[in-house]
Amino acid sequence: MSHYESLLQIPEWRFVDESMTARSRSALESFAADDTLCHLVGQQMSSPTVRTWVHDQTVVLGIQDHRLPHIAEAIPMLEETGYNAIVRNSGGLAVVLDKGVLNISIVLSEHDGxxxxxxxYEVMLAFIRRLFPEAGDRIEAYEIVGSYCPGSYDLSIDGRKFAGISQRRLRQGIAVQIYLCVEGSGAERAKLIRDLYNIGLQGEETKFSYPAIKPEVMASLVELLEMPLTVNDVVIRIQLLLRELADEVVMGSFKPEEMELYTFYLNRVFERNKKMLASE
Incomplete structure (x- = not known):
């Protein structure tokens, strides 16, 4: 077992499944939920937690996307194609969320080290390799040039990216977040982000270098593994994996005494997003 896998083998995992319940809600609520869990886990008020979440038709913009010279024209284009646009509080560039994309957050504490x-990043890579044994070491982590939100921990199979990882750190808690393109077409999602940059830039030179999107380098796990797989199948796999990793898995969303903290972070996230979108 690697050192990273040992961080996953713990006495108790908490599992918060919002793969169905969060769909029609704003993805901002998910960022607030992860901030809350960072605080709770970091301050040892909760066991380490895995949270699954899915949101309908949303493009999550990074801070740099929001600085595109023609962002005020790009956002209406997204809305016309049926997507909401929000700005996130962690690093990275634009990503697509929809009912075929499963997000997983692993929330750990730095309290003891x-x-x-x-x-x-390595903890999440180890978790995903365990989750998909039929792919195993075929899952590689390196930057896929031409993908949206490129980074050194893009996850790919045979050079085609199906996932990207980001991190959020707060109050000694760490949320390692991944979006997994499980179902649907990776290339279609990439075309949407290509359009966002085409309209947002309109050929202008910018200090920041935005990715030149090549839709063919993105794919879903259904396409890559050539097997039927749904978001729900993956959620079940996660539950089973957590039972392998821990002596006990505690299920359940926020308790009444945790809701006050969640409300605090939710207000903070919504206020910040409102300011960002108002500054267009």
Missing amino acids: AIDIPAG
């Missing part, structure tokens, strides 16, 4: 940024 530091977990550096590379270790956070």
Whole structure:
């Protein structure tokens, strides 16, 4: 067992499944939920937690996307195609969320020892390899040039990206977040982000270098593994994996005494997003 897998083998995991319940809600609520869990887990008020979440038709913009010279024209284009646009509070660039994309957050505490940024990524990579044994070491982590939200921990099979990882750190808690393109077409999602940059840039030179999207380098797990797989199948796999990793898995969303903290972070996230979108 690797050092990173040992961070996953713990006495108790908490599992919060919002793969169905969050769909029609704003993805901002998910960022607030992860901030809340960072606080709770970081301050040892909760066991380490895995949270699954799905949101309908949303493009999550990064801070740099919001600085596109023609963002005020790009956002209406997204809305016309049926997507909401929000700005997130962690690093990275634009990603697509829809009913075929499963997001997983692994929330750990640094209370008993530091977990550096590379270790956070490696923990998620180890978790995903365990989750899809039929792919195993075919799952590689390196930047896929031409993908949206490119990064050194893009996850791919045979050079085609199906997932990207980001991290959020707060109050000694770390949320390592991944979006998994499970179902549907990876290329179609990439075309949407290509259009966002085409309209947002309109050929202008910018200090920041935005990715030149090549839709063919993105794919879903259904396409890559050539097997029927649904978001719900993956959620069940996660539950089974957590039972392998821990002596006990505690299910359940926020308790009444945790809701006050969630409300605090929710207000903070909504206020920040409102300011960002108002500054267009």
